[in-house]
Amino acid sequence: MNIAVGVDIGGTNLRVTVSDESGDFLHTEKKKIEVSDEMGISRNIVDMTRRSCEAIDVKVDEVKGIGIASTGPLDVEKGILIRPTNLPFGKVPLVEPVRKELGIPTSLLNDCSAGVLGEKTFGAGKGCENLVYINIGTGIGGGAIVDGNLLLGKDGNAAEIGHFTVDPKGKLICGCGKKGHWEAYCSGRNIPNFVELRSEELISRYGEMSPEKFFKAVEEGDREAVSLMEEISKLNAIGTADVIDAYDPELVTFGGTVVLENEERIVNPIRGRIEDHIRNEKPEIIVTPLKDKVSLYGAIARALEY
Ligand SMILES: [Zn+2]
Numbered sequence: 300m301n302i303a304v305g306v307d308i309g310g311t312n313l314r315v316t317v318s319d320e321s322g323d324f325l326h327t328e329k330k331k332i333e334v335s336d337e338m339g340i341s342r343n344i345v346d347m348t349r350r351s352c353e354a355i356d357v358k359v360d361e362v363k364g365i366g367i368a369s370t371g372p373l374d375v376e377k378g379i380l381i382r383p384t385n386l387p388f389g390k391v392p393l394v395e396p397v398r399k400e401l402g403i404p405t406s407l408l409n410d411c412s413a414g415v416l417g418e419k420t421f422g423a424g425k426g427c428e429n430l431v432y433i434n435i436g437t438g439i440g441g442g443a444i445v446d447g448n449l450l451l452g453k454d455g456n457a458a459e460i461g462h463f464t465v466d467p468k469g470k471l472i473c474g475c476g477k478k479g480h481w482e483a484y485c486s487g488r489n490i491p492n493f494v495e496l497r498s499e500e501l502i503s504r505y506g507e508m509s510p511e512k513f514f515k516a517v518e519e520g521d522r523e524a525v526s527l528m529e530e531i532s533k534l535n536a537i538g539t540a541d542v543i544d545a546y547d548p549e550l551v552t553f554g555g556t557v558v559l560e561n562e563e564r565i566v567n568p569i570r571g572r573i574e575d576h577i578r579n580e581k582p583e584i585i586v587t588p589l590k591d592k593v594s595l596y597g598a599i600a601r602a603l604e605y
Pocket residue numbers: 461462473474475476477480482
């Protein structure tokens with residue numbers, strides 16, 4: 300039985316899982332991300348891997364590989380994070396320190412690339428050669444497998460779909476500095492900006508906006524919120540249509556906090572509107588069955604390739 304370790308570095312938490320080759324999680328550890336120094340995360344990965352192996356009575360050198368999935372920006376070749384959004388460091392070395400300390404083959408991949416790999420290996424995409432994973436969380440990201448190959452690109456950014464332009468008039472500025480990008484309107488970080496742009500009424504009624512407050516207002520049937528939700532759905536459908544026409548997938552799965560906390564409220568309108576925008580044949584569009592573990596599954600899938 301092959302054993303692998305998957306690591307997921309999210310916005311706030313670090314998760315380490317020891318899994319067998321069928322994707323059964325044998326032991327999982329979770330910890331707040333260490334921000335004291337730039338070696339903190341790799342130190343934690345090493346400790347958590349050792350503890351996890353001990354907990355299930357597996358020797359560390361029996362582990363086939365370690366896959367680390369992380370939000371970008373990252374340099375996959377060098378195995379480092381570069382100026383991560385949530386950490387006060389220029390570079391965070393991951394692969395080398397972990398490999399050196401544990402003596403196990405280790406690699407790094409973008410969390411959305413990991414997402415699509417996890418979907419194909421352990422989720423709804425088993426047997427699919429063409430699929431896309433779309434993450435709508437704090438930001439918007441994607442991972443694409445085309446003809447069975449995970450697309451990476453020259454810098455590992457082949458599916459930066461959150462930066463597709465969905466509003467050519469471009470009133471909202473994206474975190475990347477450019478105008479009119481999908482992420483600037485529909486991501487968890489930016490939905491409050493969109494509300495502010497469109498509806499003084501909602502702001503005066505609800506105070507400072509958060510995605511949670513906004514979706515609650517939609518659920519309660521607030522007229523302004525429902526109408527803004529229509530606009531968000533339209534932009535989500537345009538973004539998804541661009542993805543479908545770019546990669547021609549047979550399956551699109553959605554994950555990320557905004558999706559997982561609202562599921563069909565986000566995905567159903569995309570399904571309903573998609574044919575207004577696509578040229579390619581409509582794929583199956585679903586919420587990922589792997590939920591918030593989709594990237595972790597992808598990290599394990601990568602580790603099992605060793
Ligand atoms: Zn952007």
